[in-house]
Amino acid sequence: MSLEKKPLVLKVGGALLQCEMGMARLMSAAAAMINKGQSVIMVHGGGCFVDEQLTANGMVTQKLDGLRVTPAEQIPVVVGALAGTSNKLLQGAAVKAGITCVGMSLGDGDIVTAKIKNEQLGFVGEVMPNDAAYLNFILAKGWMPIVSSIAIDELGQLLNVNADQAAAVIAKLVNGQLVLLSDVSGVLDGKGQLIQSLSKTHSDELTKLGVIDKGMKVKVEAALEVAQWMGQPVQVASWRDAEQLNALVKGEAIGTQVLPD
Numbered sequence: 148m149s150l151e152k153k154p155l156v157l158k159v160g161g162a163l164l165q166c167e168m169g170m171a172r173l174m175s176a177a178a179a180m181i182n183k184g185q186s187v188i189m190v191h192g193g194g195c196f197v198d199e200q201l202t203a204n205g206m207v208t209q210k211l212d213g214l215r216v217t218p219a220e221q222i223p224v225v226v227g228a229l230a231g232t233s234n235k236l237l238q239g240a241a242v243k244a245g246i247t248c249v250g251m252s253l254g255d256g257d258i259v260t261a262k263i264k265n266e267q268l269g270f271v272g273e274v275m276p277n278d279a280a281y282l283n284f285i286l287a288k289g290w291m292p293i294v295s296s297i298a299i300d301e302l303g304q305l306l307n308v309n310a311d312q313a314a315a316v317i318a319k320l321v322n323g324q325l326v327l328l329s330d331v332s333g334v335l336d337g338k339g340q341l342i343q344s345l346s347k348t349h350s351d352e353l354t355k356l357g358v359i360d361k362g363m364k365v366k367v368e369a370a371l372e373v374a375q376w377m378g379q380p381v382q383v384a385s386w387r388d389a390e391q392l393n394a395l396v397k398g399e400a401i402g403t404q405v406l407p408d
């Protein structure tokens with residue numbers, strides 16, 4: 148299978164949902180790719196939006212190693228923000244760009260299996276690839292799945308999954324090419340310069356120095372895991388940068404290339 152024929156798994160981060168122009172540009176890039184016959188799956192976060200909604204509901208946010216501690220009482224707010232508002236806002240932008248899309252979550256169509264990651268984190272999920280049939284059905288129609296990172300475990304419990312980890316699992320599930328789009332141009336070094344290509348050794352060094360931290364640490368870990376698994380680089384780039392989006396449509400490498408060993 149040629150690279151460009153692999154489904155493209157595009158993960159978009161939270162801040163995008165607060166930027167109407169960013170959403171419009173991204174969807175127009177996605178529409179251009181879909182019109183060329185490229186399958187695209189969009190996986191999204193919405194961390195900023197969750198923060199906002201928790202605060203509005205008088206709840207506090209606590210993170211451990213970049214992951215949100217999610218007690219049971221926060222689940223309705225988190226699910227509402229991610230599987231509800233964020234997912235539907237993106238769907239709206241996709242429809243406006245002429246894309247036929249299916250808004251869904253990790254809990255749909257048995258695409259993944261899920262379990263609680265670690266009791267300390269509360270209702271935070273760890274997911275594993277399971278069955279690609281539902282996604283493949285949508286892609287075969289030429290439609291674009293828009294997937295929120297809410298999973299459901301065997302007991303029917305709703306779990307909050309970090310969206311970079313969700314995108315990594317979807318990429319593995321469909322053997323897709325993963326591009327993690329954030330609000331920064333890629334992984335930056337200690338001087339704020341873009342790192343063109345990043346190996347595991349280099350990333351470990353920068354993480355130890357605290358240069359790569361918070362959300363970027365989780366993102367780079369997810370990218371390294373998929374790069375290793377696929378034997379091909381995973382890109383960390385920016386949805387803000389119109390030039391990067393144009394290059395992505397042309398199939399060019401953008402942002403930081405996170406390399407397999």
Ligand SMILES: Nc1ncnc2c1ncn2[C@@H]1O[C@H](COP(=O)(O)OP(=O)(O)O)[C@@H](O)[C@H]1O
Binds near residue numbers: 328
């Ligand atoms: N070395 C780094 N390079 C770039 N961003 C970094 C780095 N270390 C930490 N960050 C932070 O990580 C953020 C991106 O992660 P995150 O907020 O989880 O993004 P998203 O919501 O797009 O997934 C950046 O906005 C930046 O604040």
Ligand SMILES: CC(=O)N[C@@H](CCC(=O)OP(=O)(O)O)C(=O)O
Binds near residue numbers: 215225
């Ligand atoms: C467990 C966990 O941390 N879940 C994330 C899910 C959303 C997310 O990952 O959003 P971004 O991609 O915008 O960072 C959260 O609650 O913020």
